Amino acid sequence: MTETGRGRTGDKVFSGLTLAAGCLILFVLFCVAAFLLWQALPTFGAEPTALTGGKGFFAYIWPIVIGTLIAAAIALVLATPVGVGVALFISHYAPRRLAQGLGYVVDLLAAIPSVVYGAWGIAVLAPALVGPYTWLAENAGWIPIFAGPASQTGKTMLTAGIVLSVMILPIITSLSREIFLQAPKLHEEAALAMGATRWEMIKMAVFPFARPGVISAVMLGLGRALGETMAVAMVLSGGGLIASLIKSGNQTIAAEVALNFPEAYGLRLSELIAAGLVLFIITLAVNMIARWIISRHKEFSGAN
């Protein structure tokens, strides 16, 4: 009798523990929002002149929001075609035996710490891009985003965007690859049997099936690019909002916080936390949309 009783208690305690752990996660996410809001509140009530820039919180935040969006946009424009191409290469083009190994090689890109990417950006990429930037400024300077004179250190928004694109590439690739592999084999074989070339088969059988999955993969990449801190903080020599991508200038929220937080106190501290809150809301929205697209197509949900 006591044996049974103890077993029942054990059952109750254990199921209660697991439930508590699950609820704790929801609570933590709620706390992240709540504490950020709590600590950011002084900013919203403060005199506009007391804040950085002296024109209120909105005037402070919108240039770096735009900067964040620019960096993420460059990263997406560069990484999406390459990422989808690599995913196709691994799923449909590479020899079967090589495919898994190659997938692992691309996953290695995700394992490299962001600070190492930042160091690589400063030491290798930025100096290598000075030449092309000068050429762009001379030959395509009439386009606002390539307006000269080009930075002589290469530490510009475009460089930061390129580093970001390398960092989000494995996310886009691994998710897209999973989905391409799940495309119905019978559809593919039917297309090939009708005499379609490999590319026509991919266009007719694989892409229509994989489109929502690829979109959500790109959205998750976007979420990562928006929140990535160190690569931008190290590679970009920041400044005010400018249109040219090959001059020093622009800043992202994450880099602004990381660069200024260690020395901040008082109102400046809550101002930076408010900036973090804005970033949190933007990435939360992007991620929720991406996850919502995935969950509508349940068969992709295992891929992450």
Place this chain on the structure above:
Amino acid sequence: MSKLLTDAPAPVKRNTLTKNQLPGWAIWAVAAGSLVLGAAASSLLGFSLVSWALISAVIFVIAGYLVTLSVEGARKAKDRFATNLIFAAFIIAVVPLISVIWTVLQNGIAGLSYNLVFTSMNGMTGMVDNQTVANGTEVLGGAYHGIVGTLLITMWATIISVPIGLLTAVYLVEYSKGGALSRGITFFVDVMTGIPSIVAGLFAAALFGLIFGPSTRTGFVAAVALSVLMIPVVVRSTEEMLKIVPNELREASYALGVRKWRTILKVVVPTAISGIASGVTLAIARIIGETAPLLVTAGFVNSINWNVFGGWMTTLPTYIYRQLMNPTSPTNVEPSMQRAWAAALILIVFVMLLNLIARLIARIFAPKTGR
């Protein structure tokens, strides 16, 4: 019929199946041609290996399209074009990986020394570095305090995250019945994987700032920030592993009269333990290289601190960052650069080792999925 066949003039030997098809060597000929043309064109612009490769690749893709178009027709040409672009995408993706690893190896091995691994930066000022450069002696000071900090903070983050992550996964797989709560948890765990690391750092800083006064920075605050990033990864991988445990095992255990919680602890979890262990290892590999949350939570010091609950701590990523961005001696940056790259090499070796261990665990203790 047979008369027709034998009488037909046969000046061309190729049969109809291979007509309008490029011979196998054609693509190599196009490749060789575009390499030569690329060399010529890039030498006009001032020769460099990069421009040679780029121009040759562009010529190859276009020439491949045109040659196929002239012999095999538009559809085949488009197929060839797409194939070439996809191969190019793969090469483009591998180039930065090789470049990053090469750069770290090249710069890091030079700085790797006994001093770097076993001494801290305590007492290292710009003067010391200036003298090192002036006398050409060995670089003093190292990343020992960073290694200690990284290991301690990662350990604490693991201690916090693994129980919570495991229990949540057990709840999702074993106890929940697909209700609103479990769907909510699954959804928000997925959303949490996308939280920017800097926001996790700000959360921990705000939380402890509220309780212990502003600017509280210790290793433990950093561990809390990292566990916000680590928990969702642990939950997701454990969930996947628990799902593939065959139901027959659970039912056999129930049939013997074993309680549910003992079934989970003694049957389900041990069956999936290899997958869980490798998932946890991968999660550790992910957070060990995080930099941004540590900048705002753990502070930065030059001396060794073994106490995560008091005082500022340095970790390898923040050490690399500081040495690169604020060199110890502003006039002679070489010693700082050397230390930073060597520390980066150590960090990458840590991460790669963890990845390797995870794969070994997963392979050696192969998932015991039934027969």
